[in-house]
Amino acid sequence: MYKVKVLGAGSIGNHLSNASRFLGWEVHLCDVDAAALERTRESIYPARYGKWDEAIQLHRCDQAPRGGFDFIFIGTPPDSHMKLALAALEEKPRALLIEKPLCTPGLEHAQELVDRAKAQGTLVMVGYDHVVGMASVGVEDELKQGGLGPIETIDVEFREHWGGIFGAHPWLAGPHDSYLGYWQRGGAASGEHSHAANLWQHFAHLVGAGRVTEVSAAMSFVRDGTVDYDKICALHLTTESGLMGRVVQDVVTQPPRKWGRIQGRDGHVEWHCGYKPGVDAVLSKRGPAETGERLFQKTRPQDFIQELRHFQHHVEANRADSPLALERGLDTMMVVAAAHKSAAEKRTVRIDLAAGYSPEALQ
Ligand SMILES: NC(=O)c1ccc[n+]([C@@H]2O[C@H](COP(=O)([O-])OP(=O)(O)OC[C@H]3O[C@@H](n4cnc5c(N)ncnc54)[C@H](O)[C@@H]3O)[C@@H](O)[C@H]2O)c1
Secondary structure, eight states: OOEEEEEOOSHHHHHHHHHHHHTTOEEEEEESOHHHHHHIIIIIHHHHHSSOOTTSEEEEGGGOOOSOOSEEEEOSOHHHHHHHHHHHHHTOOSEEEEOSSOSOTTOTTHHHHHHHHHHHTOEEEEOOGGGGSHHHHHHHHHHHHOOSOSEEEEEEEEEOOHHHHHHTOTTOOSGGGSGGGBGGGTOHHHHHTTHHHHHHHHHHHHTTOOOEEEEEEEEEEEESSSOEEEEEEEEEEEETTOOEEEEEEESOOSSOEEEEEEEESSEEEEEEEEEETTEEEEEEEETTSOOEEEEEEOOHHHHHHHHHHHHHHHHHTTOOOOTTBHHHHHHHHHHHHHHHHHHHHTSOEEBOTTSOSSGGGBO
């Protein structure tokens, strides 16, 4: 049985704890805030999963055990991820899972984390769970079947009104009450919905187009003296191979639209999250053939079980070639950071792939 420490007893910390327990692992869930631990036991966990699980051990961070964990999961606000990850490496777990977005657009400690994880041989993954979800695997199958012709472009949108997020966090009064209302802290449409950029990059890898090298962004900000967040983040991306496509992330669209399309000369594949209630889908069309429809029934808790199974498999096989790999999460942060530079300077920003994960790589 694996022994897991989960940092952050909020929305994601509960999902990861529940998925870990489903897999039979020993869970120690930690938070700096005693009220968050209380809320987990009394309301979040029972409301989501039916009842509190007495086997989960709750700890205030200053009293939490250190060392002896197989895995450490970091499910705290983005601006705390890097420091916690560097400290977690000192505990020498077999692997770390850090939530998305991996860091802030300032990219502080990004290269240091890669270097230290590599030096000590610790596998680090980033929680962009959609890329290992059933529908993404379905897209991969469709691409393997071929028949789309050369790929012309890729589009991905994660457009979801704040309401969905605050519905999952009833204890928050609004965007000002957490990192969500501040783009520099890793919130806002650009950070919170960076699943879209990450999925776009995953699809680009699947079609052999390589990494993103150019970002051109338009953003719409809300700045009222308290909050400072982009509510719409629209990106044009170009990869190493010259493939061009588009990403839109926003916190205003309702009902939400989480969708992607890989468009070939002779056909296309579409990825849909929430195609119908509780159902994701992959649609495909080749030439004059009927549109194919593959449906994937699942719940949100199952997404995280699927993610942790993938994580476990890669740890046991000692494989770093995952779409959740640290470098993939960092590549997404480079796009988010480049997007802010592009929007501020009203120009296309190039990412120098040889310059490491730092602001200096953005030109
Ligand atoms: N993969 C997904 O689909 C998904 C879903 C939800 C959240 N997330 C990500 O997870 C992260 C957390 O989001 P959330 O919605 O769970 O936030 P949340 O506000 O619900 O919970 C965060 C918790 O972390 C605690 N915390 C803050 N600093 C800490 C520290 N230094 N050590 C330990 N605990 C600390 C807070 O007290 C709070 O209880 C974010 O990066 C978010 O983007 C990912």
